[in-house]
Amino acid sequence: METSHLAALQNKHEGLERRIRAEMNRPSPDEVILQSLKKQKLRIKEEIAHI
Numbered sequence: 001m002e003t004s005h006l007a008a009l010q011n012k013h014e015g016l017e018r019r020i021r022a023e024m025n026r027p028s029p030d031e032v033i034l035q036s037l038k039k040q041k042l043r044i045k046e047e048i049a050h051i
Contacts, residue, residue, distance in 0.1 A: 002051060009048050016041040 020037045023029050 006048065006051050009044050009051075013041060013044045013048065016044065 016037055020034060020041065023034050023037065
């Protein structure tokens, strides 16, 4: 069970990383969106670290 949960968290983390990169590559990145995505990514990273 833990391995599937870990894999799901890693997939979410990677997806957030892609969304952050895509937002940063826009001509005028939305800082509010970037901040939100980065916070979500950090929470997932912390959860992965606790497994």
